[in-house]
Amino acid sequence: MSAATHETEHHTSLGVDNRKLLMWIFLASECLFFGSLLSTYLIFKGESLSGPGTDIFAFEITSISTFVLLMSSLSMVLAVYGAQHGQLGLMKLMLLCTILLGLVFLGFQVYEFKTFASEGLTLSTNQFGASFYILTGFHGCHVGVGVLYLSSLLISSVRRNGIGKETPLYIDIGGLYWHFVDIVWIVLFTVVYLIPAY
Amino acid sequence: MATATDGVGTVQAEQSKVWEWLTTVDHKKIGTMYGITGFTYFLISGLTALAIRTQLAVPNGNVLSAELYNQFFTMHALMMIFLAIMPMGASFFNYFIPLQIGARDVAFPRLNALSYWVFLSGSLILFSSFFLGGAPDAGWFAYAPLTDAKYSVGSGLDFYCVGLIILGLSSLMASLNFAVTILNMRAPGMTMMRLPVYMWMTLVVSFLLILSLPIVTVALVMLYFDRNFTTNFFTPETGGDPILWQHLFWLFGHPEVYVLILPSMGIVSEVIPVFSRKPLFGYAAIVFAGASIGVLGFGVWAHHMFTTGLGTVPALVFSATTMGIGVPTGVKIFNWLSTMYGGSIRFTTSMYFAVAFIAMFTIGGISGVMHASPAVDSQHQDTYFVVAHIHYVLFGGAIMGIFSGIFYWWPKMTGRFLSEISGKWSFWVMFAGMNLTFFPMHFLGVSGMPRRIYTYDEGFGWDDWNMVATIGSYLIGVSILIFLINVFRTMRQPATAPDNPWDAPTLEWATSSPPPEHDFDVVPEVHSSMPLWTNREMGIVTPEAPEGLHIHLPPSSYMPLILAIGVGLIGVGLLSHLALVGIGVAISTYGVWGWSIEPTD
Numbered sequence: 001m002s003a004a005t006h007e008t009e010h011h012t013s014l015g016v017d018n019r020k021l022l023m024w025i026f027l028a029s030e031c032l033f034f035g036s037l038l039s040t041y042l043i044f045k046g047e048s049l050s051g052p053g054t055d056i057f058a059f060e061i062t063s064i065s066t067f068v069l070l071m072s073s074l075s076m077v078l079a080v081y082g083a084q085h086g087q088l089g090l091m092k093l094m095l096l097c098t099i100l101l102g103l104v105f106l107g108f109q110v111y112e113f114k115t116f117a118s119e120g121l122t123l124s125t126n127q128f129g130a131s132f133y134i135l136t137g138f139h140g141c142h143v144g145v146g147v148l149y150l151s152s153l154l155i156s157s158v159r160r161n162g163i164g165k166e167t168p169l170y171i172d173i174g175g176l177y178w179h180f181v182d183i184v185w186i187v188l189f190t191v192v193y194l195i196p197a198y
Numbered sequence: 199m200a201t202a203t204d205g206v207g208t209v210q211a212e213q214s215k216v217w218e219w220l221t222t223v224d225h226k227k228i229g230t231m232y233g234i235t236g237f238t239y240f241l242i243s244g245l246t247a248l249a250i251r252t253q254l255a256v257p258n259g260n261v262l263s264a265e266l267y268n269q270f271f272t273m274h275a276l277m278m279i280f281l282a283i284m285p286m287g288a289s290f291f292n293y294f295i296p297l298q299i300g301a302r303d304v305a306f307p308r309l310n311a312l313s314y315w316v317f318l319s320g321s322l323i324l325f326s327s328f329f330l331g332g333a334p335d336a337g338w339f340a341y342a343p344l345t346d347a348k349y350s351v352g353s354g355l356d357f358y359c360v361g362l363i364i365l366g367l368s369s370l371m372a373s374l375n376f377a378v379t380i381l382n383m384r385a386p387g388m389t390m391m392r393l394p395v396y397m398w399m400t401l402v403v404s405f406l407l408i409l410s411l412p413i414v415t416v417a418l419v420m421l422y423f424d425r426n427f428t429t430n431f432f433t434p435e436t437g438g439d440p441i442l443w444q445h446l447f448w449l450f451g452h453p454e455v456y457v458l459i460l461p462s463m464g465i466v467s468e469v470i471p472v473f474s475r476k477p478l479f480g481y482a483a484i485v486f487a488g489a490s491i492g493v494l495g496f497g498v499w500a501h502h503m504f505t506t507g508l509g510t511v512p513a514l515v516f517s518a519t520t521m522g523i524g525v526p527t528g529v530k531i532f533n534w535l536s537t538m539y540g541g542s543i544r545f546t547t548s549m550y551f552a553v554a555f556i557a558m559f560t561i562g563g564i565s566g567v568m569h570a571s572p573a574v575d576s577q578h579q580d581t582y583f584v585v586a587h588i589h590y591v592l593f594g595g596a597i598m599g600i601f602s603g604i605f606y607w608w609p610k611m612t613g614r615f616l617s618e619i620s621g622k623w624s625f626w627v628m629f630a631g632m633n634l635t636f637f638p639m640h641f642l643g644v645s646g647m648p649r650r651i652y653t654y655d656e657g658f659g660w661d662d663w664n665m666v667a668t669i670g671s672y673l674i675g676v677s678i679l680i681f682l683i684n685v686f687r688t689m690r691q692p693a694t695a696p697d698n699p700w701d702a703p704t705l706e707w708a709t710s711s712p713p714p715e716h717d718f719d720v721v722p723e724v725h726s727s728m729p730l731w732t733n734r735e736m737g738i739v740t741p742e743a744p745e746g747l748h749i750h751l752p753p754s755s756y757m758p759l760i761l762a763i764g765v766g767l768i769g770v771g772l773l774s775h776l777a778l779v780g781i782g783v784a785i786s787t788y789g790v791w792g793w794s795i796e797p798t799d
């Protein structure tokens with residue numbers, strides 16, 4: 001009986017929850033957003049008239065921050081696992097882990113930007129600088145939004161009147177966003193940092 | 199407080215009425231607000247067009263200065279596209295998506311309200327530029343490097359960037375909402391291939407916006423950075439690439455054309471079968487044609503750029519894809535004509551506008567295919583021929599379709615019929631006016647008159663046709679006046695419209711006119727693509743409302759309004775002082791927080 005009411009409550013034509021479908025379609029939109037930024041970067045690649053180019057990259061440091069972000073995806077997977085299997089302790093711990101790893105990644109990015117700026121690469125130095133900062137900067141903003149998003153999920157899963165029985169769904173949708181932001185970084189890391197290195 | 203003595207109650211009732219609209223999450227109310235706002239901007243934008251035509255009526259006109267002229271033609275386009283046609287489309291989307299698919303509301307009612315309020319704040323920011331140091335004046339496509347801070351000194355182009363980013367955000371949220379609603383909230387039995395064609399076109403439009411808005415957002419952000427934060431994305435002297443702007447802009451701009459026209463195609467696909475008393479000819483063909491227009495629409499953008507020196511192979515490819523997109527468009531036209539063929543046609547005003555849509559859109563479509571040839575296009579580039587083309591598509595197409603929809607759905611939305619006699623007057627005056635205005639522009643273009651010039655000398659042979667075009671534009675103005683009088687007189691009549699006055703087959707006609715707040719007493723079950731025609735002897739198929747009907751509706755919320763004010767303040771801050779951005783972020787944060795903790799049932 002309770003199963004039947006539960007089903008009518010959440011009945012949708014495609015069988016996917018509305019909120020989850022919204023996130024999927026939104027991520028499609030985000031693909032075009034990062035696609036446009038990345039195309040801009042590639043169009044201007046090697047077109048620098050002056051100033052530092054891709055040789056400015058400190059490859060090892062960015063590899064470490066990439067590893068950190070990859071690990072955050074792992075902890076996100078575990079958080080979703082915990083939410084879906086009723087292990088709320090694991091879920092909260094892993095959410096916290098993901099948030100902290102995201103913050104560490106952002107710290108690396110701030111450090112990187114500061115170093116580059118001190119080495120003379122700014123928004124106005126050349127096309128490489130402008131398109132690099134705007135591309136990776138927007139990715140950083142997405143990580144930042146993700147950190148806030150996951151934090152609010154963590155807080156509301158702790159509060160008594162929080163997301164309650166819909167926790168697995170909310171964590172799942174948050175995970176979709178987080179993994180997407182990670183995948184974007186893997187593409188950026190490959191195209192921006194890895195390929196010029198070889 | 200004179201009113202305090204004679205009735206605090208009325209004042210409070212008034213206030214709660216305003217509060218009700220400010221906090222509503224009802225798709226019908228939000229649709230109404232979109233419609234009224236959109237039509238207001240349609241009137242304002244029409245006035246700018248009249249000023250432009252007055253300036254051009256005779257050689258060496260001196261009604262507008264060159265600066266004001268540039269602002270007027272730029273804002274005419276921006277307002278018509280983003281503040282008039284798109285919101286009027288969104289108005290019908292809002293109102294009729296749940297009604298046509300048999301749902302009680304859209305998937306995310308509060309997000310829907312947020313879309314409207316963010317639209318309003320973005321539109322006010324864009325419009326206020328007129329009074330705050332000059333509106334954008336570089337054309338709606340804002341080609342670089344003209345938009346560079348060096349050549350566009352005022353803040354008009356900053357208003358352009360910030361306004362369009364905010365309007366894009368609003369459209370994105372609305373489109374996500376519509377797409378999820380159509381995909382996921384259909385009544386039992388309403389399969390995708392039983393959706394009304396209008397819903398299919400809405401779905402295609404939503405996906406076009408979802409996939410094209412992020413591209414122009416990136417371009418606008420880069421332009422804003424160029425103007426304010428010393429980057430050089432589009433300035434050629436310092437290694438920037440003005441052609442990149444054109445690519446990014448038209449990657450959005452061409453799908454945007456379909457965003458404007460597909461809703462009207464959907465409306466016409468509803469209207470023509472109803473008034474021909476015949477099912478739509480080739481439902482599947484028209485659906486797939488619409489969907490393939492949406493897909494192909496992303497592969498034709500460079501036909502706007504033939505004269506930039508693309509090279510032979512890209513020019514050929516984009517020429518071929520552009521001609522190719524004429525095929526599904528032609529399929530639709532043949533489907534509409536075949537629907538009318540052999541039908542018993544009722545010539546209502548709505549049908550007049552629908553038939554005029556087919557004829558006028560075909561003219562615009564044909565001149566569009568002419569521009570698909572790079573050789574022809576490079577002759578027509580930047581002449582009045584292009585102006586004639588887009589106005590046949592957007593006025594003869596989009597606007598005619600919207601008017602067809604207004605006359606068709608007015609009884610459903612208000613319970614009152616617009617006057618048919620007055621309606622036909624407004625139709626004929628508008629039809630004559632638009633052809634007088636825009637057809638001569640073909641001749642002007644071919645005889646070499648460039649677009650966007652604020653005046654011209656005598657002796658080029660342009661004088662007569664310009665005068666004709668100006669007379670035509672005033673006729674359009676008269677037709678709009680006739681329509682407005684019709685609206686005001688109609689709204690003072692008693693509401694007499696029955697549930698299904700046109701004997702139409704789709705679900706919105708299965709509920710009362712105007713619909714109750716919960717749309718349907720009982721969500722109907724659907725067995726065909728024309729539910730109200732499948733069982734005609736039974737009349738409307740919805741079962742009786744059960745005893746003690748209680749339908750749970752989402753509570754109203756003021757958080758969308760708060761959040762939109764926050765977003766608007768961020769926009770204002772980007773145009774004035776960064777401190778305001780901080781306040782805007784704070785208010786938005788409060789809005790998001792309040793949004794996420796307020797109860798939704």
Ligand SMILES: [Cu+2]
Pocket residue numbers: 451452455498499501502
């Ligand atoms: Cu185009």
